[in-house]
Amino acid sequence: MADINKLEAFVTQVRRDIVRQVHKVSSGHPGGSLGCAEFISVLYQELMERKEGFDMDGIGEDLFFLSNGHISPVFYSVLARSGYFPVEELNTFRLLDSRLQGHPTTHEGLPGIRIASGSLGQGLSVAVGAAQAKKLNNDNHTIYALMGDGELQEGQNWEAIMYASAKKVDNLIATVDLNGQQIDGSTDHVLNMGSVRAKFEAFGWIVLDIEKGNDIKAIVSGMNKAKAASGQGKPVCVLLHTVMGNGVDFMMGTHAWHGKAPNDEQLASALEQNPETLGDY
């Protein structure tokens, strides 16, 4: 059973890492990163079966694919603090010659990254392929994927969603970060998608909601249910209801901090709200 206090402390440090990375280079995407801090932390610290070290093929372990690559600050923080590369390397986020590119990439050989993402809508297809490779390899592990809700406006997702159910890709748990925000405003305002649940269900997926997508207990419990629902002939979709910017009060619930860095005062405030737990890099 999960040690909730330990996970809380982990997430608090991840939040610090996110705002510090973005502040240092005055660029990056803190809002969506903070909204998914609990989810990605729980994945790596609690849910996924992971091998020591990193190899690209990832045979014999669970794999995670981030499709909305702009939330790289949270991904880098969780990967570093899960042992994939030195935590100090978070200092190089978005700098010249860094392995921590603005959007995640395999190109610079950063351990933990298996596909480049950033141009939206491509990650689910890749996850589906990786899930099918696992089946061919008789590798009984799970593929996890995360997409943004605004990202569902990209048509390629729906090709992948249709395919995954038709081909019974049931070793796949795809999570949608339902924060209701995108660059130009709320998702309802920019392009109202109607019921995401109804759409996935119509495409033949099992759909589960995690209503409290920033609550560690709710995530652990919801994802365990998702895991239990996998392996039954259908892909599983988790609708993760999150608050963009969660954990930093002035960033919460708005699209304003989608791709904007805090200034010095704002950083101080964000850090004060999230005291150091595991040690800053």
Next chain:
Amino acid sequence: MKTYENTGSKDTRSGFGAGMTELGRTNLNVVSLCADLIGSLKIQTFIDENPERFFQIGIAEANMMGIAAGLTIGGKIPFTGTFANFSTGRVYDQIRQSIAYSGKNVKICASHAGLTLGEDGATHQILEDIGLMKMLPGMTVINTCDYNQTKAATIALADHVGPVYLRFGRPVVPNFTPADQTFEIGKAVQLQEGNDVTIVATGHLVWEALEACKVLNEKGITADVINIHTIKPLDAEAIIKSVKKTGCVVTAEEHNFLGGLGESVARELSLTHPVPQEYVATEDTFGESGTPAQLMEKYGLNANAIVKKVEKVISRK
């Protein structure tokens, strides 16, 4: 002048299918993906023999490229199959991010390239794909000339690590390269030796270059004919060595002159040994409906066109 015998005309796509059949039997990591064009890509035998290693994607090429990238994670060697137009322009960003930039070992196999797709017309006749694909860092670009070479290339791709674009066609064309050839990526094949001009050809234009050579010989002109099956990386050494002897070059391809083989050759010449060059290629135009032979005549992509360009380039020496 060497004589090349057509051992029986076949389509290059059938060479791809035959190569896939062999790979299905010899390399268990090879998987095949197709976007609703099994018959066109000639992969039914692979599917019959390896149903678990075949992925019917449906009419969803973007998804196919992503799935192919994902299949490499786990050690598979995916060969995607659809028309050249839908293998490149339609899915350029998927290839760029999920395959090329991600360094994935995906083989993008494209049939029905160029004008010789014929009656379907310009919507399906891509003449820009070589340019699109050669501009992607790390992408190998191959355009084979006949059935035997396409089969050999297909088989060779499985042992090459990295993304590759393999371009072939629909029509039945002469089959003249050796059935037992070893396909070496990036290595030019010299087909004729001459002194007056270098003809550098790729794909369906290689046979046309050999035909042109016969006509030129009757006019007292001898040509080096080089089959460039690999446009990237280009065997610049072979080309430069030849033009140092002949002093001029004609490039020949079933592609727009912009972005094609000719431009790649021109760059190498300009860097090391500038000589007059003429292009047998389409002139920044779309194609149209017609038979392959009619189209190749109208757009100047056959032996006659090569002869004319050779005479022109020699006059510029």
